[in-house]
Amino acid sequence: MLADIKKTEDGYIARFERHFRHSVEEVWAFLTENEKLAKWFSELQVEDLREGGLIKFDMQNGTFIDMKILELSMHSVLEYTWGDDIVRFELYPEADGCLLVLIEKLKVMTDHTPKDLAGWHVCLEVISALLDGRTIESRKAEWEKWYEKYVRATAQVAKKD
Template sequence: MLAAVEKKEDGYIATYNRPLNHSVEKAWATLTKNDKLQKWMSNLEVVDLRKGGTIKFNMNDGAGNSFDISILDFEEQSYLQYEWGEGWVQFELSPKDDGCLLVLKEYIPRLSDHTPKDLSGWHVCLVMFSAVLEGQYMDFPKGEWEKWYEKYVKLLNQL
């Protein structure tokens, strides 16, 4: 399911809703524990998990290049928001009878040629996130990313 992208007064919000057949605790660990996190988003490394804390973005370029991302908001087992480029990304988890709901929102100040790449990247990362929850690990599926990239290009062209 494609993210919903809404125009706001000062930019855009992309929202991905993913029902998960797993507990909030298990989803939270997959979101925040480096041994799990790096299986679905290999660039990220949690350094200091708290509001005002730090996540490191590793370039994975073989030279050890990285930069720090600030954690903008945080509530244990529930909410994590951090910088993402000129905008931010947030993850919210809420319990459901049969697991939990993961809502990923990305604030995008302005659309660019990079926006559909970013949106399709998050889309595929959420597929990988679900696989990690199931105990399955996969390499980044570039072919799958390309398929979603085309769909996000079309979606953004309608805005």
């Protein structure tokens, strides 16, 4: 399911929702435990899991970008800076698992935005596969499929400006 992308007063919001047949605790572990985080987003590493703490992004060239944790509520909310933007994960228990909501708050829409959104989309698919004990054959092929859809989706939202 494609992210819902909307214009806001101070930029844009992309909202992804995924239902998992796994507990909040199991999904939370994939967001916050480095061993599990590395399986779906190898460039990220949690350095200090607390409000005001730090997540590092490995640029794969010997440099790292520090991303500050803005809000943390264990097993419920993880929000951190993402360049000029903000990424927020919310988890809600459900009878048969949990709902994960990923919100990216974007200051501006750029040519790179569809790439990032397709990337988040595939990341959520990979988390789902890992939790279910499945593998995704080609993350690149998945990304390419979703990228085209996000190019169209972001163009439609930008057209409304």
